[in-house]
Amino acid sequence: MMFQEGSIQLVCLTASSGVPLFTRGASRQLPFSIIGSLNGVHMFGSGQGVTLSSCETEGGGRVVWRVFQDSVMLIAVNASQQAGQGVESSGQGVESSKGERLHLQRLLENVWNCMVMVLGQDELVNAKNLERLKRDLRSCFSLVDELLEERRPGILGHLTHCADCxxxxxxxxxxxxxxxxxxxxxxxxxxxxxxxxxxxxxxxxxxxxxxxxxxxxxxxxxxxxxxxxxxxxxxxxxxxxxxxxxxxxxxxxxxxxxxxxxxxxxxxxxxxxxxxxxxxxxxxxxxxxxxxxxxxRCLPSSVTLRPDVLALLLINRENHRSVSCMPAPSCAYPQRDPPSPSEARCWELLKRFYIFCMTRYFKQEEAEGTTEEEGGTHQGNTEDFVNGFSHQPLKCYVITDECKSFALQTPQHQLFLLTPLTAPTFALNTIAAQTLSSIIAATGF
Structure with missing residues (x-):
């Protein structure tokens, strides 16, 4: 498994007193006693000079904490689907854990920025009336819910931190x-x-x-x-x-x-x-x-894509822009055996493959202003592979029972694409190189 994902619940509290401000996400909310315990264990660690940022539950779920401006604590709880899927190998479990942690860390940062964008930092940091703050935070709920529910599967900017174009x-x-x-x-x-x-x-x-x-x-x-x-x-x-x-x-x-x-x-x-x-x-x-x-499709008709491209994500590393593309059905083979994943499933697999690559092999240049905490986290995600090597990985591929995935990295671009199982494995590099060349030649992206 590249990445396992379950229902995510978000909890927002005051950092100093642990007063709940709102919860969003899963239909079944966490009991107040559990919310208090999650806040309490974080406060206990802080009192001992330890910052608790993430932990994994016995059932395969994950909890991630983040305190912003010493005023607001956000907690993301993911009830992973792994709990009901049997025991995975230790390697798969570690890989899934890294991807899940990155996903939740990005979510918390996006939610905080969303709150600042709607209410302003002063109202969040210097709140005098918590009941009023709770009411004001309701104006953020539609954006927070979009981040949690990912209602637009082809929009990946919340994950890549690159503008969807x-x-x-x-x-x-x-x-x-x-x-x-x-x-x-x-x-x-x-x-x-x-x-x-x-x-x-x-x-x-x-x-x-x-x-x-x-x-x-x-x-x-x-x-x-x-x-x-x-x-x-x-x-x-x-x-x-x-x-x-x-x-x-x-x-x-x-x-x-x-x-x-x-x-x-x-x-x-x-x-x-x-x-x-x-x-x-x-x-x-x-x-x-x-x-x-x-x-x-997000690409003009002047871009000719090979019929064996199911979905792709192209990132310009220099200007932090991205294009995610699902070719029209007419561009694909009419029938395949085995059948290709559905459109919704392709978007999900593409997102998981991106997380898989970014937490293991590739490096993402964060924009100016990104916190040191996240930068340090990313370094920790990739250091297992990078330590001891004098080079950065340039290509990666994964074959599952649903599709084949290939990624390549150049100084200016990162390309992630999905192909059907019928695509020859030895041809994946050629498919990716031709796809990248076709898009750049036609659009200058």
Whole structure:
């Protein structure tokens, strides 16, 4: 098994007194006595000069703790499915444990950043009225639930800490429109989202921390799901501006296509909607429809993928952007024996394969501002392999009873792809190299 996963429950408490602020996740909540015990054992360790960050239960589950700004403690509890699957080999158990720990650590960091983005750091760190804080935290629940439930399986930015992108067929007109629209709105930060993925953005938008771009995209998706044609929403930037709010103006151009800007007191929502949206975006309706037609493929038709690619994740290591792709059914073999995994299962396997590689072989360059704690954790995940070797692994493959997976790493890119079992193992390297070359040649990604 590359990675086992069960139902995750999230608990948020005050770090000093252990007062529960909220719980989200599994339908069956943890009893208060267990929550108190989880908090108590962490406090006991702190009193002895020990930081308890993670532990594994007898049943194969895992608990991860994290304290933020000495004010809020987040605890993730994963009731792993391993408990009912019999005994695994010790090697498989260790591998699964590493992947699960990385997954939960990323989850806690994302949840904290989500809370800061919605409420601001001051309200979380200097809370005077806990009952009011509990009420205010409800405004974070939709984003927290999206992180926990992973409702959009093709969106992987919460795990990779890279912006989920869609590569449009004609990027230049869209890029120019975003820049002009943002400038007219007295902003340097503008972004166009197609199907919840970044299709074009201003230079200053890309200079935001990757985790901020990921969470802003999540906020945009949540606002789009609300059905409102436009929104004026205050947001804090967890790394760039955790104490001063900005206005996020978001406008729906077409169903599935949204544009936003981060700005100050001006312009008004009504003024921008009535004078700017039509002026800059009406001439590009056909371009937007072409982007929407790409769908989950996220790549323009100029990119020719081999028919034996089930799913792929391509990461640009230099600018922290990613493209995850599920080729259209017409691109795949009509029938296979054995049959290929379903679309939902392919996304799940791709995510697990990414975790498998990143916790054992590959290195992820964290963006500036990432905590030392997480960086140290990642080093601990990979040091078992790296110690004693003078090189970094460049390729990795795994064969399971569902598919074959192959990953390669270059100085600029990381590519993870799934192929059917019928693909020859000796050809996996060629398939990956051709796929990477095809995407880069057609899009310059």
């Amino acid at each position: 869609l590569l449009p067929p004609q990027p230049v007109p869209l890029q120019e429109a975003v820049q002009s629209f943002a400038k007219a709105a007295d902003s340097e930060f503008g972004c166009l989202l197609i199907h919840g993925r970044v299709a074009a953005a201003t230079e200053m938008w890309w200079r935001l921390a990757p985790q901020e771009i990921v969470l802003l995209s999540a906020v945009m998706r949540a606002l789009s799901d609300s059905g409102a044609a436009s929104c004026d929403y205050p947001v804090f930037l967890p790394q760039g501006s955790p104490t001063v709010a900005h206005r996020l103006l978001r406008f729906q151009l077409l169903p599935g296509a949204d544009v936003c800007v981060l700005c100050g007191p001006t312009p008004s929502l009504h003024g921008a909607e009535s004078t700017l949206v039509g002026r800059f975006w009406s001439p590009l309706v056909d371009n937007l429809r072409d982007c929407l037609a790409i769908g989950e």
